Amino acid sequence: MYKLLREAEGEGLERLHSDLLIWMYTKMLEIRRFEEKIEEEYRKGLIPGLVHLSIGQEAVAVGVCANLRDDDYVIGTHRGHGIAIAKGVPLDKLAAEILGKETGCCKGRGGSMRVAYVDKGLLYSCPIVGTGLPLAVGAGLSIKLRKTNQVAVCFFGDGASNTGDFHEALNLASIWRLPVIFICENNMYAISVHVKKSTSVENISDRARGYNIPGFTVDGNDVIAVYKIVREAVQRARNGEGPTLIECKTYRIVGHGTTDPGIAYRTIEEIEEWKRKCPIDRLRRYLIANGILSEEDLNRIGSEVEARVREAIKFAEESPYPSPDQVAEYVY
Amino acid sequence: MYIRGCTMREITYVEALNEALREEMRRDERVIVMGEDVQLGYSGRGGLFLVTADLMREFGPERVRDTPISEEGFVGAAIGAAITGLKPVVEIMYADFLLCCMNQIVNVAAKLRYSTGGQLKVPIVIRTMIGQGRGVGSDHSQVPIAWFMNVPGLKVVAPSTPYDAKGLLKSAIRDESPIIFFESFLLYRTKGFVPTEEYIVPLGEADVKRKGTDLTIVAISTMVPCALSAAKKLKEEFNIDAEVIDPRTLVPLDKKTIINSVMKTNRLIIVESGVKTCGVGAEIASIVAEETFDYLDAPIKRVAAPHIPAPASPALEQLTIPSENDIIRAVREILQG
Numbered sequence: 001m002y003k004l005l006r007e008a009e010g011e012g013l014e015r016l017h018s019d020l021l022i023w024m025y026t027k028m029l030e031i032r033r034f035e036e037k038i039e040e041e042y043r044k045g046l047i048p049g050l051v052h053l054s055i056g057q058e059a060v061a062v063g064v065c066a067n068l069r070d071d072d073y074v075i076g077t078h079r080g081h082g083i084a085i086a087k088g089v090p091l092d093k094l095a096a097e098i099l100g101k102e103t104g105c106c107k108g109r110g111g112s113m114r115v116a117y118v119d120k121g122l123l124y125s126c127p128i129v130g131t132g133l134p135l136a137v138g139a140g141l142s143i144k145l146r147k148t149n150q151v152a153v154c155f156f157g158d159g160a161s162n163t164g165d166f167h168e169a170l171n172l173a174s175i176w177r178l179p180v181i182f183i184c185e186n187n188m189y190a191i192s193v194h195v196k197k198s199t200s201v202e203n204i205s206d207r208a209r210g211y212n213i214p215g216f217t218v219d220g221n222d223v224i225a226v227y228k229i230v231r232e233a234v235q236r237a238r239n240g241e242g243p244t245l246i247e248c249k250t251y252r253i254v255g256h257g258t259t260d261p262g263i264a265y266r267t268i269e270e271i272e273e274w275k276r277k278c279p280i281d282r283l284r285r286y287l288i289a290n291g292i293l294s295e296e297d298l299n300r301i302g303s304e305v306e307a308r309v310r311e312a313i314k315f316a317e318e319s320p321y322p323s324p325d326q327v328a329e330y331v332y
Numbered sequence: 333m334y335i336r337g338c339t340m341r342e343i344t345y346v347e348a349l350n351e352a353l354r355e356e357m358r359r360d361e362r363v364i365v366m367g368e369d370v371q372l373g374y375s376g377r378g379g380l381f382l383v384t385a386d387l388m389r390e391f392g393p394e395r396v397r398d399t400p401i402s403e404e405g406f407v408g409a410a411i412g413a414a415i416t417g418l419k420p421v422v423e424i425m426y427a428d429f430l431l432c433c434m435n436q437i438v439n440v441a442a443k444l445r446y447s448t449g450g451q452l453k454v455p456i457v458i459r460t461m462i463g464q465g466r467g468v469g470s471d472h473s474q475v476p477i478a479w480f481m482n483v484p485g486l487k488v489v490a491p492s493t494p495y496d497a498k499g500l501l502k503s504a505i506r507d508e509s510p511i512i513f514f515e516s517f518l519l520y521r522t523k524g525f526v527p528t529e530e531y532i533v534p535l536g537e538a539d540v541k542r543k544g545t546d547l548t549i550v551a552i553s554t555m556v557p558c559a560l561s562a563a564k565k566l567k568e569e570f571n572i573d574a575e576v577i578d579p580r581t582l583v584p585l586d587k588k589t590i591i592n593s594v595m596k597t598n599r600l601i602i603v604e605s606g607v608k609t610c611g612v613g614a615e616i617a618s619i620v621a622e623e624t625f626d627y628l629d630a631p632i633k634r635v636a637a638p639h640i641p642a643p644a645s646p647a648l649e650q651l652t653i654p655s656e657n658d659i660i661r662a663v664r665e666i667l668q669g
């Protein structure tokens with residue numbers, strides 16, 4: 001664990017372009033601040049339904065999406081705000097969607113768990129656990145038949161790796177050699193069930209072997225490590241070398257959803273330990289240690305991000321709800 | 333044969349479906365076919381019942397894909413392909429196996445357009461076969477048409493003749509909504525005339541298969557030929573003149589044709605080979621009761637399968653599929669009443 005970042009903190013490792021690092025830092029911070037605000041909105045009663053935050057897991061979405069073009073496809077999950085932001089969904093459209101407003105990216109019809117923004121390649125976020133994996137396979141099939149060199153990326157949780165959809169999708173992607181990258185966000189829990197209780201293997205990436213595809217486990221709180229391993233998978237996919245399964249070990253330091261205090265099935269010590277592994281703080285330290293950004297720069301980025309998030313939330317709050325006379329639009 | 337300006341050929345229901353697939357694959361390279369055994373099947377030509385015959389030979393294995401037995405997985409994949417530029421036609425070998433991919437059909441395909449505020453379209457056709465009538469038993473003989481009518485976002489098609497099968501499958505492939513397309517084993521070998529020239533049958537239009545004045549029989553899928561032969565007997569033996577309507581598309585349903593007919597005949601029977609409880613007939617009866625109650629001179633009757641799983645034994649199975657006599661009995665009941 002932490003190998004790449006530790007190596008990088010030392011020397012000898014190829015330096016990533018500093019613009020990319022700054023982009024990754026900014027995006028992770030944007031996700032964190034955005035979700036903190038979303039939680040506030042939820043407490044104010046402004047958000048319908050269920051809200052699942054990805055606080056603590058930001059490095060996965062950002063490290064993955066840093067490798068993608070706008071026309072690459074992504075399928076997200078119920079815990080999908082971070083994925084959406086990393087793939088380029090504008091904050092205001094995302095916030096408005098979560099609040100159920102007409103100005104949302106899905107015109108308020110999808111809500112927090114079903115964010116889609118086709119302009120930036122985010123096809124859908126699947127709140128039925130596991131369901132997104134076959135969709136990504138299909139997107140991969142379409143890429144292959146249309147002979148573009150896009151890739152399709154599917155995010156899913158540790159819990160999802162026990163669905164039939166996971167196994168059917170990996171087999172299909174393998175036999176058809178499709179440009180699909182399966183990203184497992186292993187945050188160790190499916191609601192309250194620990195992964196050890198539910199899963200037959202030590203590492204979820206071990207399952208790749210059963211489908212004859214490459215599988216890797218990476219420290220999911222190390223954005224550089226995630227970025228690099230995904231970069232190789234994307235290259236393989238674009239070269240026609242088929243799918244990859246990448247397991248990113250991470251942790252949600254908040255509850256499963258906004259109704260879950262998140263402490264009945266895990267210890268405070270465990271949560272505190274993972275807070276210390278915060279992916280954003282780690283990249284921040286790295287940026288300073290390598291002289292890429294100063295404290296001042298970082299603080300400026302911080303306040304810019306906060307302003308953007310504030311604007312987005314304001315936009316969402318002030319936006320109108322969909323008009324009742326349009327409730328039956330978009331059925332067919 | 334020559335009808336209304338076009339030459340006609342007599343072909344089977346299976347051949348009609350096969351022609352529709354071939355023509356649409358030639359017309360639009362985005363159309364692909366996927367499912368179990370679609371490439372070779374028993375004959376080596378494609379499909380267990382030859383619906384996909386010779387397609388692989390013409391279009392190759394990329395566009396005509398054999399899948400593993402992963403209904404949920406390959407239907408999900410077809411949906412993923414549909415939202416990214418292809419037009420997949422998926423074969424589910426028996427309608428019962430739709431249950432193995434119910435999640436992808438109902439929770440994903442039917443919802444994507446709505447939940448994304450219209451960003452996505454899901455142009456996918458899921459063809460399947462009602463296996464009833466050949467002793468294949470409880471989990472190979474169900475008629476789950478009504479289950480899918482209950483899901484907003486899906487269209488449901490169930491043709492009964494070669495003409496309709498071909499024309500409707502072509503329309504279904506050109507449509508941009510997810511469609512469940514019910515075929516029927518008992519209809520596969522039936523023959524009928526289709527034009528030599530290209531044609532389509534639009535979705536959402538019922539067809540009056542026989543004109544009549546005394547009562548309306550709405551018959552679904554497998555039951556249409558049966559209703560027509562019952563109507564013939566009713567005329568010959570009892571001088572009862574039944575109008576027979578095949579809705580052809582259950583969603584969207586052509587209510588108007590049914591309602592107009594009932595306003596003329598004042599009596600309605602609905603015949604389906606699926607279970608009566610919450611069946612297609614229940615829905616059509618409710619619509620007619622809601623919209624034309626004043627025109628009814630007799631109670632609406634439903635002729636449908638009893639609430640029993642399909643038995644394998646032929647002696648029992650035939651009791652679970654409505655017969656010509658069941659229809660005749662129901663008609664005489666409401667005309668005497």
Ligand SMILES: Cc1ncc(C[n+]2csc(CCOP(=O)(O)OP(=O)(O)O)c2C)c(N)n1
Binds near residue numbers: 156
């Ligand atoms: C098929 C299905 N079963 C159950 C649920 C309820 N549910 C929502 S999230 C969740 C846990 C998912 O765990 P995981 O895949 O690890 O993702 P995480 O929530 O940890 O991000 C469950 C059980 C669901 N949405 N879908």
Ligand SMILES: [Mg+2]
Binds near residue numbers: 185186187188189190
């Ligand atoms: Mg989890």
